[in-house]
Amino acid sequence: MTFQTFKRFVLMSVFFMTTSVVIYAQQSTMQGLIGQSLAKLQQPTSESILNCIAEMKRIDDMFPDSIQPKFQIALQSLNYSVMNPHAPQTENLLKETEETIAKMENIKHADPSDICTLRGFLYMVRIVQNPGQNGQHYYLEVMQD
Numbered sequence: 001m002t003f004q005t006f007k008r009f010v011l012m013s014v015f016f017m018t019t020s021v022v023i024y025a026q027q028s029t030m031q032g033l034i035g036q037s038l039a040k041l042q043q044p045t046s047e048s049i050l051n052c053i054a055e056m057k058r059i060d061d062m063f064p065d066s067i068q069p070k071f072q073i074a075l076q077s078l079n080y081s082v083m084n085p086h087a088p089q090t091e092n093l094l095k096e097t098e099e100t101i102a103k104m105e106n107i108k109h110a111d112p113s114d115i116c117t118l119r120g121f122l123y124m125v126r127i128v129q130n131p132g133q134n135g136q137h138y139y140l141e142v143m144q145d
Contacts, residue, residue: 082125
């Protein structure tokens, strides 16, 4: 009986150790992919930012439960929108950013300060697009977030 208990203990230990190694490997893989994508933004151009956003979306598809790719998608979309407030892609990117922020709110381990910062940045981008019209509408929301 003792030998069987010991055997189970050893098997469970090996299982948990293997599982933790696999999880750690996934995290380092994700970090590496994000790092490679962000490294391409040393000299940010409209095209390089859009490529980075597309890469982050692919990384997010690979790691759907992770918050970091979603954060980077939103942040890079907002950076593009500030640099190109009247570009044709800007409005679609901002809508996608709103959706991404909403997804982030539903993730348990999401940092509320990151979400509030992204939402405030989103409102500021809206103000930059049309200060006369959007300034009055979003100014209070920026201050509240």
